[in-house]
Amino acid sequence: MSDLPAAHEQRITSARKAFREAHRRFLARLKAAPADGAERPSADGGWSAAQIAWHVAAVNAAFAALISGERAAPPLPDGFAERSWDDISKTMPARIEASGRSIPPAGVKIGDALAALDESAEKLDAALSVLTPDRGSTLGVTHHAVGTVNLYQVGEWATVHIIRHNIQAKRVLGA
Numbered sequence: 001m002s003d004l005p006a007a008h009e010q011r012i013t014s015a016r017k018a019f020r021e022a023h024r025r026f027l028a029r030l031k032a033a034p035a036d037g038a039e040r041p042s043a044d045g046g047w048s049a050a051q052i053a054w055h056v057a058a059v060n061a062a063f064a065a066l067i068s069g070e071r072a073a074p075p076l077p078d079g080f081a082e083r084s085w086d087d088i089s090k091t092m093p094a095r096i097e098a099s100g101r102s103i104p105p106a107g108v109k110i111g112d113a114l115a116a117l118d119e120s121a122e123k124l125d126a127a128l129s130v131l132t133p134d135r136g137s138t139l140g141v142t143h144h145a146v147g148t149v150n151l152y153q154v155g156e157w158a159t160v161h162i163i164r165h166n167i168q169a170k171r172v173l174g175a
Helices: 004-032 035-039 049-068 085-091 110-130 133-138 151-173
Strands: 140-143 147-150
Touching: 004 049, 004 110, 004 133, 004 151, 035 049, 035 110, 049 110, 049 151, 085 147, 085 151, 110 151, 133 147, 133 151, 140 151, 147 151
Parallel strands: none
Antiparallel strands: 140 147
């Protein structure tokens, strides 16, 4: 008897738990900040905490669309070998430039960003809950920051992404 269903269930449970915890911590930081502080651009000219939250929400929604199948994910290339997040993290640039629809507009309000963040987190959690072993292990994406990853890893990347931006928000908020 194969351990595939048990391994799949364990991986999904772990990914969902880690994502929920990272999301909870990020929300707590953002909600504790005064609105004017959260909406003020970074002293170095970077994004405000509200813009960071808006960006994370946009990325969560994009990841959810890939995981759920709402947006097509290509088959993984022949010979794909999954790398651990420890290995991937070692090769990720310290700063990654956002692109396309994940670039937040100027003047994002923290209330709007928090609402988008909650909605996107629900979508991502729901997408992970219905990810099948076949889709999780045979479909994926290639991104300059992480290389080629399968859909299981896209779900795990969402957690890594929130953690990186929570650190950024902490710096921007001076908290």
